Amino acid sequence: MNPIKHVIDVLGGRTKVATLLGMSYQAVKKMEARGVLPRTEYTGETSYAKTLASNSNGAFTDEWLLNNASPKKSVA
Incomplete structure (x- = not known):
């Protein structure tokens, strides 16, 4: 899962x-x-x-995003 794509989808686009x-x-x-x-x-x-x-209406937290969208992790 691409966490940035998830965020973009939740927030309504790029x-x-x-x-x-x-x-x-x-x-x-x-x-x-x-x-x-x-x-x-x-x-x-x-x-x-x-x-x-803060703009996601609780769909994700900043901690989740920081942990899952780290440059040191590979995207599957």
């Missing part, structure tokens, strides 16, 4: 996610293709997981 995160549609598409959050999420430079989780 455009919605891009707007929430203040990034381009293309950046979200690349993040989805990789299935992981950017490195900056794990170095404390961004807080995308928290933003996405």
Whole structure:
């Protein structure tokens, strides 16, 4: 399962996610293709997981997203 695809589906598409995160549609598409959050999420430079989780109406938590969309994990 690709956790980023799951998040995009729950939140209503790439455009919605891009707007929430203040990034381009293309950046979200690349993040989805990789299935992981950017490195900056794990170095404390961004807080995308928290933003996405707070807009998910409880569908997932930021902890779940951080654990499942880590660049160190492979996407099945």
